[in-house]
Amino acid sequence: MRFGLPTCLLKALILPKKIEKQNKRKDNYQKLEKQLKQTGEKQISTSDPDSRHMITRNNITKVTYNIQDREVIF
Numbered sequence: 001m002r003f004g005l006p007t008c009l010l011k012a013l014i015l016p017k018k019i020e021k022q023n024k025r026k027d028n029y030q031k032l033e034k035q036l037k038q039t040g041e042k043q044i045s046t047s048d049p050d051s052r053h054m055i056t057r058n059n060i061t062k063v064t065y066n067i068q069d070r071e072v073i074f
Contacts, residue, residue, distance in 0.1 A: 005013075032044055045051045051063050 032046070036042070036044060043053060045053075045063060047063075051065055053061060053063050054066060056062050056064060
């Protein structure tokens with residue numbers, strides 16, 4: 001004998017929360033897409049804006065920094 005709510009009732013309670021979560025994720029991705037279009041960048045790092053996904057060596061890819069020497073004139 002099973003106790004608790006019927007499966008269809010459980011789904012009815014859980015499904016709206018799952019849909020809301022996915023809609024929030026979609027909204028976030030749409031904001032990122034808009035930001036990409038506005039800035040002209042090809043990628044955005046959500047954890048650190050200065051890092052990029054790059055090939056480091058032997059076709060190994062990592063999220064890392066591209067440090068370039070720049071001549072500083074005082």
